[in-house]
Amino acid sequence: xxxxxxxxxxxxxxxxxxxxxxxxxxxxxxxxxxxxxxxxxxxxxxxxxxxxxxxxxxxxxxxxxxxxxxxxxxxxxxxxxxxxxxxxxxxxxxxxxxxxxxxxxxxxxxxxxxxxxxxxxxxxxxxxxxxxxxxxxxxxxxxxxxxxxxxxxxxxxxxxxxxxxxxxxxxxxxxxxxxxxxxxxxxxxxxxxxxxxxxxxxxxxxxxxxxxxxxxxxxxxxxxxxxxxxxxxxxxxxxxxxxxxxxxxxxxxxxxxxxxxxxxxxxxxxxxxxxxxxxxx
Numbered sequence: 340x341x342x343x344x345x346x347x348x349x350x351x352x353x354x355x356x357x358x359x360x361x362x363x364x365x366x367x368x369x370x371x372x373x374x375x376x377x378x379x380x381x382x383x384x385x386x387x388x389x390x391x392x393x394x395x396x397x398x399x400x401x402x403x404x405x406x407x408x409x410x411x412x413x414x415x416x417x418x419x420x421x422x423x424x425x426x427x428x429x430x431x432x433x434x435x436x437x438x439x440x441x442x443x444x445x446x447x448x449x450x451x452x453x454x455x456x457x458x459x460x461x462x463x464x465x466x467x468x469x470x471x472x473x474x475x476x477x478x479x480x481x482x483x484x485x486x487x488x489x490x491x492x493x494x495x496x497x498x499x500x501x502x503x504x505x506x507x508x509x510x511x512x513x514x515x516x517x518x519x520x521x522x523x524x525x526x527x528x529x530x531x532x533x534x535x536x537x538x539x540x541x542x543x544x545x546x547x548x549x550x551x552x553x554x555x556x557x558x559x560x561x562x563x564x565x566x567x568x569x570x571x572x573x574x575x576x577x578x579x580x581x582x583x584x585x586x587x588x589x590x591x592x593x594x595x596x597x598x599x600x601x602x603x604x605x606x607x608x609x610x611x612x613x614x615x616x617x618x619x620x
Contacts, residue, residue, distance in 0.1 A: 343486055345516040361554040362495030362513060367413075370496055370509050377498060377507035378595070380546040384539050387594045394607035410461055411471070411568070415524050419475050419566075420493040420512055431458040432468045470568065474524065477572035484564045484574050487520045488512050499553045502595045508547045518559030519547055524566055528573045531565050535577075544579055545587035 374382065386393035395401040418426045434443040435454040444450040446464050455462040463471070478484050491514035498507045512520040521544060525531050535541060544561045552558055561584060563577040601607055 343483060343517055359492055359495070359513065359515060361497055361551075362492050362510070363497070364492070364494070365496055367494070367509070370507070373498075373507060376505060378501075378504045378598075379507055380543040383546060383591060383594060383598075384542065386598050387539070387542070387590070389610045390597070390601050390607045391609045393598070394601075410463070411467060412524050414461070414463055414467075415471055415474055415566075416494075416511060416522055418471050419478050420488060420522060429460060431455075431460055431462045433465055434462075473572045474566050474568060477566045477574045478522075478564065481564075481574035481576065483576040484566075487514055487517055487562055487564060487576065490514055490516070491520075497550050497554055499550060501550050501553050502592055503599070504595060506546075506550050508550045510547060510551075512564075513551075517562065519544065519551065519561045520564055521547075521562070522564045522566075524568050526568055528565055528567050528575050531563075531575065531577070535563070541579055541583050542587040542591055545584045546591050548584060549588055549591070 382393060382396070385396055392401065396403070414426070414430055417429050434446070434451050436442065437444050437450070443465065444454075478488075491512055492510075493512050495510050495513050496507060497510070498505070500506065510519055511522045514520055521540070523531070523535075523540070525534060540563065544563075548559060548561055558581075561579040563579065564574065565577070566572065566574040
């Protein structure tokens with residue numbers, strides 16, 4: 340099994356270990372509110388997909404969906420990376436008990452909806468929470484994953500100028516010895532690399548690393564920690580190669596330059612204006 344090796348054990352790494360003040364701790368709600376004034380990796384991904392989509396999101400014509408799977412993913416991040424105490428502050432678990440049966444009302448009932456509204460925070464059913472516990476255990480059983488998140492700062496925010504743009508990132512976990520760690524919850528770990536290509540995860544991490552470089556003057560390593568959302572709840576660790584991060588960074592920087600051109604001309608193409616040739620059977 341490949342072990343974790345600190346990228347730099349010299350003076351620069353020691354200085355970064357002793358001074359992580361470039362990482363801001365703030366509520367997620369404040370971070371998302373600031374997205375209106377900063378470029379994020381998700382907005383840049385929207386632009387790479389379609390300038391028109393980016394423009395519609397920026398102007399409020401399209402809003403991000405908040406699907407049930409997103410709630411479960413956010414809850415998993417808090418439980419696994421920040422612990423049970425923080426999880427209990429952020430989420431409620433359970434539901435009202437039906438006095439006739441002694442069981443919790445179903446999640447689709449009026450009684451459950453009224454109880455959930457009174458909690459003042461997102462609610463998870465007991466079944467969802469049990470699933471999170473099994474995911475947490477999956478990560479805890481993985482030696483490399485636990486070593487990566489044994490020391491460092493969860494959900495650290497960085498804001499700075501990059502490529503002439505005000506940018507912000509929110510890092511799942513920053514380890515002073517091993518760099519950026521990003522937690523991904525997956526349906527099946529065997530397909531993670533394909534999912535990473537499909538959803539542009541390397542471009543996301545290249546953006547994170549470039550923003551960190553602007554404030555820390557170091558090109559830190561990047562790791563993915565993955566865990567399945569179903570049996571057998573396998574966890575895995577991937578280190579992203581410098582070559583892949585370099586290619587993705589160049590793609591990001593080219594996209595930012597195209598973004599500036601679209602803003603200057605107020606032109607927002609869909610990306611499918613030209614005819615395309617279909618020659619694959």
